[in-house]
Amino acid sequence: MKFKEEQPIYLQIADLICENILSGRWPPGERIPSVRDAAVSMEVNPNTALRAYDYLQNLGIIYKNRGIGYFVAEDGLEKTRVLKREDFFSNILPNVIKTMKLLGIQYAEIEKYFD
Amino acid sequence: MKFKEEQPIYLQIADLICENILSGRWPPGERIPSVRDAAVSMEVNPNTALRAYDYLQNLGIIYKNRGIGYFVAEDGLEKTRVLKREDFFSNILPNVIKTMKLLGIQYAEIEKYFD
Amino acid sequence: MKFKEEQPIYLQIADLICENILSGRWPPGERIPSVRDAAVSMEVNPNTALRAYDYLQNLGIIYKNRGIGYFVAEDGLEKTRVLKREDFFSNILPNVIKTMKLLGIQYAEIEKYFD
Amino acid sequence: MKFKEEQPIYLQIADLICENILSGRWPPGERIPSVRDAAVSMEVNPNTALRAYDYLQNLGIIYKNRGIGYFVAEDGLEKTRVLKREDFFSNILPNVIKTMKLLGIQYAEIEKYFD
DNA sequence: GTGGTCTAGACCACC
DNA sequence: GTGGTCTAGACCACA
Incomplete structure (x- = not known):
């Protein structure tokens, strides 16, 4: 591994x-x-x-x-989900949004990745 | 800080x-x-x-x-932009997508954060 | 159990x-x-x-x-009693006393438990 | 040590x-x-x-x-005190009392240790 | 200097 | 068989 x-x-x-x-x-x-x-x-x-x-x-x-x-x-399962969701919404997502703003990336640019 | x-x-x-x-x-x-x-x-x-x-x-x-x-x-400025974009598209975004799949988060749930 | x-x-x-x-x-x-x-x-x-x-x-x-x-x-019965008493007076009790000192617990506080 | x-x-x-x-x-x-x-x-x-x-x-x-x-x-300091007190009153002390009862040890017997 | 991670391996207690 | 503890020692990242 x-x-x-x-x-x-x-x-x-x-x-x-x-x-x-x-x-x-x-x-x-x-x-x-x-x-x-x-x-x-x-x-x-x-x-x-x-x-x-x-x-x-x-x-x-x-x-x-x-x-x-x-x-x-x-x-x-529940605990894992809660922990990971918490992390996603308070850390990961805000960071992504912030980065996108700084880089001038529009949502349209990443839409295609959501499959 | x-x-x-x-x-x-x-x-x-x-x-x-x-x-x-x-x-x-x-x-x-x-x-x-x-x-x-x-x-x-x-x-x-x-x-x-x-x-x-x-x-x-x-x-x-x-x-x-x-x-x-x-x-x-x-x-x-240009260099920073290139580096960060590279990082965004090869690391951050794929990770976000993977996490969303595992957690069953739909795009609709995060749409509202894109403002 | x-x-x-x-x-x-x-x-x-x-x-x-x-x-x-x-x-x-x-x-x-x-x-x-x-x-x-x-x-x-x-x-x-x-x-x-x-x-x-x-x-x-x-x-x-x-x-x-x-x-x-x-x-x-x-x-x-006798053997058990001897063993347990030995353990009580050489280990348990001294430890309790030491802990009480560290925590500032007075005898008065625990007196009521002796019923 | x-x-x-x-x-x-x-x-x-x-x-x-x-x-x-x-x-x-x-x-x-x-x-x-x-x-x-x-x-x-x-x-x-x-x-x-x-x-x-x-x-x-x-x-x-x-x-x-x-x-x-x-x-x-x-x-x-506060946290340590709380943890240790909790342990003392919910575990150690009840155990001591229980042991004393089983062994027929009276309070008078241990009084002298409290100095 | 600080702490952190990892390996290799021994040895133990427990179920 | 299981996990747990400990050592020895290397090597790293950080302040």
């Missing part, structure tokens, strides 16, 4: 997990891959994978059962 | 300068605030401000006259 | 058993629930329940008759 | 920091030792010290200034 330079790997892993939750591939209650398996399949150190899991657990998106594994929280 | 956690402060400062250039407040040839003044007004370490200036100088957006100060390059 | 995060589940189970012994519900010589039953009723892995029993057996508080079950040792 | 076996070292370090805050030695706004210095003086790996700092930062008790160090949050 190839990761970007600009962001810590563990955050990118956390994002991947969120995408799997949002897309419905990992529904609430579902067990997600073990830390070790995730580390192997993504070719990172187990500690790095664990860190991503830990991060999401702190957010309440996943939880662990001792000795068994990590699971998507019952409200994990 | 308050900076975000997710990005190095010096890059955020560089962005602010770019905004001033793009908005026309600092036209090509104009002298921009000294590193020291910038550092004081933004409450950052002078080294951090210097780093932002250095970064923009490497991009050819500003240049330095020793003993005098930093100036917007003659083609600084 | 719900267990705390801070302590291994098997120790929490062992504690529950000790409480039953101390309270007199399970007098010396009495047969205690089978590992299997305990595991089912507490919704834990049988291995985890077994570990608790094993732990208490090593302490000499319970013993096992093969094919029959686990029993409270003749001196099980 | 010598640490107990029963608890992760990083939590014990976090506790030590809390004690310094509660005792007033490190008032709100004060810079606390750098991760490296703490690691050296406690003879642990820098990662372990960092983990303690990170843990307390998540609780909002300390915060960091990038490139400068960690500081006690303005409301760090």
Whole structure:
């Protein structure tokens, strides 16, 4: 697996997990891959994978059962959605709008990307 | 001045300068605030401000006259525009689209923000 | 059954058993629930329940008759009492006192809890 | 520095920091030792010290200034006090009371420890 | 100098 | 098998 330079790997892993939750591939209650398996399949150190899991657990998106594994929280899908929407509407979107204004990009120019 | 956690402060400062250039407040040839003044007004370490200036100088957006100060390059506005557009269309926009898909946000929901 | 995060589940189970012994519900010589039953009723892995029993057996508080079950040792009540008192006076109590000092909690504040 | 076996070292370090805050030695706004210095003086790996700092930062008790160090949050003393009191009154104290009942320990027996 | 990330690998506790 | 902790040490970004 190839990761970007600009962001810590563990955050990118956390994002991947969120995408799997949002897309419905990992529904609430579902067990997600073990830390070790995730580390192997993504070719990172187990500690790095664990860190991503830990991060999401702190957010309440996943939880662990001792000795068994990590699971998507019952409200994990909802929480992820809320967090990401919040981020989108308060950070990403305003930034995009601001950038477009500065660059003089009209909506018509980007319309075609919305498919 | 308050900076975000997710990005190095010096890059955020560089962005602010770019905004001033793009908005026309600092036209090509104009002298921009000294590193020291910038550092004081933004409450950052002078080294951090210097780093932002250095970064923009490497991009050819500003240049330095020793003993005098930093100036917007003659083609600084154009360069900034090109760089930011490139970034917008290859990184920011695709990411926004992807996020919107994952979150099920329709264009209609964000239309109103385009004013 | 719900267990705390801070302590291994098997120790929490062992504690529950000790409480039953101390309270007199399970007098010396009495047969205690089978590992299997305990595991089912507490919704834990049988291995985890077994570990608790094993732990208490090593302490000499319970013993096992093969094919029959686990029993409270003749001196099980006494042993439990001694162990718990030792723990109380050398660990728990000093810690409580220290915490109270740090937090500025006076004895008067907790007096009412002693009923 | 010598640490107990029963608890992760990083939590014990976090506790030590809390004690310094509660005792007033490190008032709100004060810079606390750098991760490296703490690691050296406690003879642990820098990662372990960092983990303690990170843990307390998540609780909002300390915060960091990038490139400068960690500081006690303005409301760090208050937060620590609230957290510890909460823990004391909902967990520690009830447990002590319960244990005392089971062991038949009277208040008179422990009175002398309150000095 | 500060903190942060990551790896490699050991060793442990738990289920 | 699961996750958790810790060390040693490298390397980086930032102020």
